[in-house]
Amino acid sequence: MTRYAMVMDTRRCVGCDSCTVACMVHNELPLGIIFNPVITDGPKGVYPHVHMVHIPLLCMHCEETPCVHACPTGASQQDDDGIVWVEAAKCMGCGACVEACPYNARHKDRKSGVVLKCDFCKDRVRGGGNPHCVDTCHQRARIFGDLDDSTSEVFKIVNGMRTERLYEDLGTEPQVYYVIGLGGQEA
Amino acid sequence: MSKPPIDLNDPSIEACKSTCFFCHTNCGTIAYVKDGEVIRVEGDPDHSTNRGGLCSRGNIALKHLDHPDRINTPLKRKGEKGAGQWEEITWEQALDEIAERLKVIREESGAEALATCGGTVRTDDWARRRFMNLFGSPNSFHNALLCWIPTFMIETAVSGWSPFGADLDNARIAVLWGANPGASVLPTMRTLTDCQKKGMKLMVIDPRYTATAAHADLWVPLRPGSDLALALAWLNVIIGEYLYDEDFCRDYCTGFDELAEHVKQYTPQWAAPLTDLTPTQIRESARMYAKNKPGSIMWGTSMDQQGRASGAAIHARALIRAIMGNINVTGGDIQTGPGLEFMVDEEFECNDVLSEEQRAKQLGSDKYKLCTWPGYGLIRDIALDTWGAAPPSEWMCEANAPSVWRAILEGEPYRVRALICCATNPVNSYGDSKVVLEALKKVEFLVTCEYWMTSAALYADYVMPIAGALERPVIHNNYGCATVFHGGRRAISPLHDRGTDFQFWRGLGLRLGQDDEEDWPWECEEEAYFDIVYPTGLEIESYDEFVDEIGGSYSSDFNPNAWREEGFPTRSGKVELKSSVLEELGYPGLPTYVGAPEAHAEDPEVVESFPLILTTGGGFMPFHHSEEFNIKELRFLRPDPYFDINPETAQKLGIKKKDWCWIETMRGRIKQRACLTNGIAPNTIYTQRGWWYPERTLTPGEDDPFGVLESNTNVLTAASFEDCDPISGTWACRGLRCRVYKVQEGGAR
Numbered sequence: 001m002t003r004y005a006m007v008m009d010t011r012r013c014v015g016c017d018s019c020t021v022a023c024m025v026h027n028e029l030p031l032g033i034i035f036n037p038v039i040t041d042g043p044k045g046v047y048p049h050v051h052m053v054h055i056p057l058l059c060m061h062c063e064e065t066p067c068v069h070a071c072p073t074g075a076s077q078q079d080d081d082g083i084v085w086v087e088a089a090k091c092m093g094c095g096a097c098v099e100a101c102p103y104n105a106r107h108k109d110r111k112s113g114v115v116l117k118c119d120f121c122k123d124r125v126r127g128g129g130n131p132h133c134v135d136t137c138h139q140r141a142r143i144f145g146d147l148d149d150s151t152s153e154v155f156k157i158v159n160g161m162r163t164e165r166l167y168e169d170l171g172t173e174p175q176v177y178y179v180i181g182l183g184g185q186e187a
Numbered sequence: 188m189s190k191p192p193i194d195l196n197d198p199s200i201e202a203c204k205s206t207c208f209f210c211h212t213n214c215g216t217i218a219y220v221k222d223g224e225v226i227r228v229e230g231d232p233d234h235s236t237n238r239g240g241l242c243s244r245g246n247i248a249l250k251h252l253d254h255p256d257r258i259n260t261p262l263k264r265k266g267e268k269g270a271g272q273w274e275e276i277t278w279e280q281a282l283d284e285i286a287e288r289l290k291v292i293r294e295e296s297g298a299e300a301l302a303t304c305g306g307t308v309r310t311d312d313w314a315r316r317r318f319m320n321l322f323g324s325p326n327s328f329h330n331a332l333l334c335w336i337p338t339f340m341i342e343t344a345v346s347g348w349s350p351f352g353a354d355l356d357n358a359r360i361a362v363l364w365g366a367n368p369g370a371s372v373l374p375t376m377r378t379l380t381d382c383q384k385k386g387m388k389l390m391v392i393d394p395r396y397t398a399t400a401a402h403a404d405l406w407v408p409l410r411p412g413s414d415l416a417l418a419l420a421w422l423n424v425i426i427g428e429y430l431y432d433e434d435f436c437r438d439y440c441t442g443f444d445e446l447a448e449h450v451k452q453y454t455p456q457w458a459a460p461l462t463d464l465t466p467t468q469i470r471e472s473a474r475m476y477a478k479n480k481p482g483s484i485m486w487g488t489s490m491d492q493q494g495r496a497s498g499a500a501i502h503a504r505a506l507i508r509a510i511m512g513n514i515n516v517t518g519g520d521i522q523t524g525p526g527l528e529f530m531v532d533e534e535f536e537c538n539d540v541l542s543e544e545q546r547a548k549q550l551g552s553d554k555y556k557l558c559t560w561p562g563y564g565l566i567r568d569i570a571l572d573t574w575g576a577a578p579p580s581e582w583m584c585e586a587n588a589p590s591v592w593r594a595i596l597e598g599e600p601y602r603v604r605a606l607i608c609c610a611t612n613p614v615n616s617y618g619d620s621k622v623v624l625e626a627l628k629k630v631e632f633l634v635t636c637e638y639w640m641t642s643a644a645l646y647a648d649y650v651m652p653i654a655g656a657l658e659r660p661v662i663h664n665n666y667g668c669a670t671v672f673h674g675g676r677r678a679i680s681p682l683h684d685r686g687t688d689f690q691f692w693r694g695l696g697l698r699l700g701q702d703d704e705e706d707w708p709w710e711c712e713e714e715a716y717f718d719i720v721y722p723t724g725l726e727i728e729s730y731d732e733f734v735d736e737i738g739g740s741y742s743s744d745f746n747p748n749a750w751r752e753e754g755f756p757t758r759s760g761k762v763e764l765k766s767s768v769l770e771e772l773g774y775p776g777l778p779t780y781v782g783a784p785e786a787h788a789e790d791p792e793v794v795e796s797f798p799l800i801l802t803t804g805g806g807f808m809p810f811h812h813s814e815e816f817n818i819k820e821l822r823f824l825r826p827d828p829y830f831d832i833n834p835e836t837a838q839k840l841g842i843k844k845k846d847w848c849w850i851e852t853m854r855g856r857i858k859q860r861a862c863l864t865n866g867i868a869p870n871t872i873y874t875q876r877g878w879w880y881p882e883r884t885l886t887p888g889e890d891d892p893f894g895v896l897e898s899n900t901n902v903l904t905a906a907s908f909e910d911c912d913p914i915s916g917t918w919a920c921r922g923l924r925c926r927v928y929k930v931q932e933g934g935a936r
Contacts (some may be wrong), residue, residue: 014370014376014398015369015398015403016242016243016369016370016373016398016808016823017243017809018243018245018808019243020243020824021243021247021809021820021824022243022246024820025247025249025250025820026246031819031820031823032823042401043396043864043865044867045865047396047408047865047866048396048408049865049868050396050865051401052396052398052401052866053401056399063748118908123192124191124192127192129192134227134243135229135230135232135240136230136239136240136242136246137236138240138242138373138374138376139240139373139377139380140377162792167730168536176932186686
């Protein structure tokens with residue numbers, strides 16, 4: 001089996017927004033809709049004793065999918081490899097999934113009336129490539145791969161290092177893992 | 188949602204090794220071309236610079252190519268200058284008429300009455316200089332002085348060639364002194380992060396807690412404009428505590444004893460009030476660099492942008508590296524010399540054609556001697572003696588920009604009557620923008636080579652439509668000063684009636700009596716580039732083949748240990764801590780303290796009226812200089828300009844987050860919005876650079892087209908003759924005095 005996942009190495013991210021723009025341009029997103037923003041947390045503290053970390057986001061491709069459960073038409077789906085996506089033809093734009101998603105990862109497009117979201121660039125990754133946000137990242141802060149493949153980098157990180165997931169207590173079992181640290185020699 | 192991947196087996200799709208153009212890093216890209224149309228651009232995973240990565244700018248290549256605001260045909264002014272009324276004409280007609288006008292100006296006022304200015308590495312600079320030398324004018328310039336050129340020339344005056352090739356893989360420490368690659372040169376940031384993981388330490392010296400500083404092992408937040416004081420104090424500590432490389436200083440340097448005596452006065456206690464650092468911070472940062480040997484002090488633009496303190500600061504920094512013996516050692520800073528296995532830019536510039544008489548007329552060369560013909564002439568001779576190749580005169584030997592604006596406005600020492608701007612909007616990028624805009628309005632004959640209508644192009648008599656990255660081949664070779672270069676192919680022919688800068692200079696030259704066999708034997712870039720790469724000896728029959736053969740990057744061999752036997756490429760064969768080249772030009776041989784133009788002002792009236800210290804000029808994503816403000820796929824990230832202010836200061840001034848404020852210096856004021864951050868000292872302000880509002884419609888008689896004076900940080904910067912560095916002529920973007928107050932009149936703008 002294949003189980004796609006992403007690791008965010010926040011020790012390496014510099015908050016350059018390359019991933020955000022690559023996604024937007026290559027997936028031809030309408031202006032105003034962003035699948036993968038990068039949040040700057042800081043500088044925290046009082047000058048000059050400060051620290052700052054950048055947190056890249058995108059759809060968490062949860063194992064337990066409140067969005068799919070909320071969808072009344074079957075447009076929101078999860079495939080066997082874990083990718084959560086929206087079949088536009090079946091979407092009536094009710095927005096139930098947008099409300100259900102705790103990660104703010106779904107966006108209703110006013111023009112087409114359907115909900116848009118990150119699908120891990122599914123056609124691209126199923127052809128053996130990476131999502132655009134991963135390929136474009138100079139810092140290699142986003143790492144993509146198959147958690148069921150014990151030779152993959154994501155497998156090694158998720159099973160070998162301390163990682164965190166966002167809102168873990170909600171029980172959604174997100175498949176995006178964060179390596180948290182101070183950068184520098186730990187990175 | 189996602190688009191299907193490109194089917195690489197589709198025989199109708201060509202994957203063309205091309206080059207990104209949106210900063211001078213020139214990352215490798217793959218342009219997928221189908222039926223003469225580029226359908227996708229991605230980072231080239233095999234390119235040594237970016238290894239597949241592309242920043243936000245690199246991702247918008249296709250948006251740039253097809254942007255509705257691109258200028259696609261030559262424009263000739265109708266009506267008044269600045270009225271924005273144009274007639275579309277052919278390249279032939281434009282070149283004929285421009286040439287005719289230049290011919291008359293040369294006959295009446297001499298060739299020096301033509302000046303040309305350029306932008307950041309998206310042009311064939313040698314072609315411009317070749318044209319200018321053949322035309323007979325010494326007045327070619329860039330924004331060179333703000334970006335590396337004073338560093339290169341002063342370091343070359345000290346050690347024979349600037350040691351700018353950092354061997355980070357083997358370094359124990361990298362010092363980033365006023366550099367923020369995390370928001371500018373991402374491939375460098377990646378290398379630094381990778382090396383940190385292997386154990387290298389990273390020190391960032393910067394008034395701002397930047398994306399890069401956030402990753403540093405030590406952040407040294409000095410007062411903007413005090414770099415010279417800090418560098419002199421480092422010399423004092425390193426020598427005073429015997430941390431220097433004694434053998435290297437004895438065997439390979441001149442002037443060490445004098446230097447040691449000279450810097451005794453510059454103690455950490457002396458530097459502390461100037462730098463806003465404690466003596467302990469100064470000592471510990473100096474020790475951290477000195478005790479982690481080998482190490483690198485990487486170049487950043489900061490020291491190039493401090494006006495009259497720049498030259499001495501750069502000199503002092505060069506001496507820190509030298510006395511540590513960190514030149515040309517594994518893990519240190521490496522002098523490569525020029526590439527000897529390919530033609531360097533200088534060999535294409537026809538510098539020998541320009542007479543001594545014309546060289547002497549180069550504007551600013553009487554005052555600022557190192558980066559103009561007097562200093563460049565000395566350095567060129569030494570380099571030619573050593574290698575038979577020299578740094579280019581383009582960039583290293585240019586008319587002094589503030590002097591050119593003055594010559595246009597005041598006719599002193601003579602009137603510049605014609606100006607050609609290529610790949611630059613000087614109003615955004617040169618110091619003291621109001622003066623620059625006046626000069627552009629006033630110059631008798633103005634031509635711009637541009638992608639867009641800008642506040643400079645608006646006043647032009649002719650605007651030439653220029654081809655972008657995908658529409659031309661590229662060679663990037665660090666101005667011909669390194670042994671490495673990168674190259675990319677032309678993905679498609681120029682769209683519409685666009686052309687390249689090479690085509691422009693060649694076309695103009697041929698119409699002004701320059702010869703098509705002798706002077707311009709190449710009809711297109713690929714032919715010229717083939718001559719550049721031919722000496723590599725690779726079995727290639729065209730430039731395109733060369734690019735495919737080398738995979739985008741070429742490295743020429745050099746011997747990093749040559750200095751041990753042959754000495755350094757200076758006249759004495761040693762690193763001249765006390766520089767004979769600087770002395771010959773009439774400058775102090777050792778770096779001597781001088782305050783930045785305003786940061787250390789003593790006039791109590793000035794201090795009271797302008798209580799805060801301003802730093803500006805630092806790059807920020809997703810823009811590059813004044814570019815990309817009109818690309819909506821980037822602009823949405825930063826729709827408005829922001830300045831950084833410490834929350835404590837903001838509170839005192841009644842400024843809240845996102846408030847529109849005036850930032851004012853002695854030269855003028857601009858509006859930006861407040862970003863309250865603890866990443867900056869309470870006495871310091873940072874303004875974003877490059878701002879203009881391309882989305883604004885032009886109204887007739889507009890004094891401030893596209894709002895180019897409204898939020899543009901260069902309205903604030905200082906470029907009077909007294910502000911400029913006597914050695915290099917660079918002006919001051921950092922360490923200025925300012926005041927900040929809320930915009931009161933209704934609305935944001």
